[in-house]
Amino acid sequence: MDRNLAMELVRVTETAALAAAGYMGRGDKNAADQAAVDGMRRAFSGLSIKGTVVIGEGELDEAPMLYIGEEVGCGDPRAVEVDIAVDPLEGTNLIAKGLPNAISVVAIAPKGCLLHAPDTYMLKLAVGPKAKGVIDIKAPIKDNLSKVAEALNKNLEDLTVIVQDRPRHDAFIQEIREAGARIKLFSDGDVAAAIATGFEETGVDVMLGIGGAPEGVIAAVALKCMGGDMQAILNPMSPEEFERCRELGFASEEEIYRVLTLEDLVKGEDCYFAATGITQGDLLKSVVYKGNNMAETHSVVMRGKTGTIRFVQAMHRLNKTDVLEEVLKLHPQR
Numbered sequence: 001m002d003r004n005l006a007m008e009l010v011r012v013t014e015t016a017a018l019a020a021a022g023y024m025g026r027g028d029k030n031a032a033d034q035a036a037v038d039g040m041r042r043a044f045s046g047l048s049i050k051g052t053v054v055i056g057e058g059e060l061d062e063a064p065m066l067y068i069g070e071e072v073g074c075g076d077p078r079a080v081e082v083d084i085a086v087d088p089l090e091g092t093n094l095i096a097k098g099l100p101n102a103i104s105v106v107a108i109a110p111k112g113c114l115l116h117a118p119d120t121y122m123l124k125l126a127v128g129p130k131a132k133g134v135i136d137i138k139a140p141i142k143d144n145l146s147k148v149a150e151a152l153n154k155n156l157e158d159l160t161v162i163v164q165d166r167p168r169h170d171a172f173i174q175e176i177r178e179a180g181a182r183i184k185l186f187s188d189g190d191v192a193a194a195i196a197t198g199f200e201e202t203g204v205d206v207m208l209g210i211g212g213a214p215e216g217v218i219a220a221v222a223l224k225c226m227g228g229d230m231q232a233i234l235n236p237m238s239p240e241e242f243e244r245c246r247e248l249g250f251a252s253e254e255e256i257y258r259v260l261t262l263e264d265l266v267k268g269e270d271c272y273f274a275a276t277g278i279t280q281g282d283l284l285k286s287v288v289y290k291g292n293n294m295a296e297t298h299s300v301v302m303r304g305k306t307g308t309i310r311f312v313q314a315m316h317r318l319n320k321t322d323v324l325e326e327v328l329k330l331h332p333q334r
């Protein structure tokens with residue numbers, strides 16, 4: 001895939017973030033999500049790709065845009081065929097309340113290289129580059145934490161594990177505490193939490209927990225680009241979720257509960273990841289309105305093949321960009 005796609009991709013998350021940010025703290029997560037979807041959908045049409053959404057906003061009948069199977073891109077049949085994973089607004093609860101770490105994310109890889117994950121829960125274990133190769137999701141938590149601490153040359157007591165604050169994680173939390181490590185709880189948004197393991201300045205070493213499987217694939221692309229590591233196991237919790245696993249080819253219990261390695265989640269290294277901060281985050285700053293129709297965004301864009309990670313700080317003129325103007329007219333929340 002053309003390396004310029006990395007810089008193109010960041011426009012997509014920037015537009016979604018700018019469209020959604022006006023809804024911060026307004027208590028309406030659905031409106032914020034719709035704005036992010038509208039922004040992302042329109043920005044995609046400027047990209048020289050023939051993309052198919054494989055991870056998106058649900059099925060055709062339940063989501064009007066960016067549904068699974070939707071084709072996006074510039075419309076040129078000769079453009080490169082790619083699989084796309086989107087989460088236009090990762091953390092709808094976060095934006096509705098103005099809480100940290102709401103982001104807009106997108107990942108792409110050549111056709112067939114992203115796991116077509118069912119919309120179910122997934123157990124995930126993620127670490128940054130220094131701990132690549134030492135994790136084993138089937139092994140006891142204590143053993144994983146000891147190995148990660150050793151790889152990072154840290155005392156176990158200094159290791160920080162980020163865990164989503166949910167009752168389903170009570171047993172994990174207890175095990176982590178018994179092992180002696182520290183815990184950082186977060187309310188929502190496990191893509192941002194998984195990515196944090198790849199950046200030492202966040203102080204986060206390990207992400208462990210059960211969250212959305214689609215979010216797991218998106219996080220995996222970022223970890224692939226960063227040289228980190230991740231393992232996962234699907235974790236359907238209801239008969240409907242088991243059915244969704246079967247629909248996507250996970251035919252037997254053995255298939256469903258098989259360990260998914262980073263390579264199973266995203267094949268090869270020809271992948272790209274982009275994220276833009278919407279609310280203030282550990283890694284990315286929020287959208288900031290500067291007055292005079294200007295707004296600033298902070299994004300990260302990564303390329304798997306070379307491992308390059310770029311932070312992009314951009315100043316947007318909201319009334320001078322066709323796509324933005326169009327989307328903001330639909331969502332005039334500023």
Ligand code: VTB
Pocket residue numbers: 090091092166187188189190191210211212213215216
């Ligand atoms: C997960 C997680 C997401 O929502 O899907 C979570 O992957 C849902 O968990 O990052 P609950 O059903 O317990 O709320 C997010 O946190 C945000 O979409």
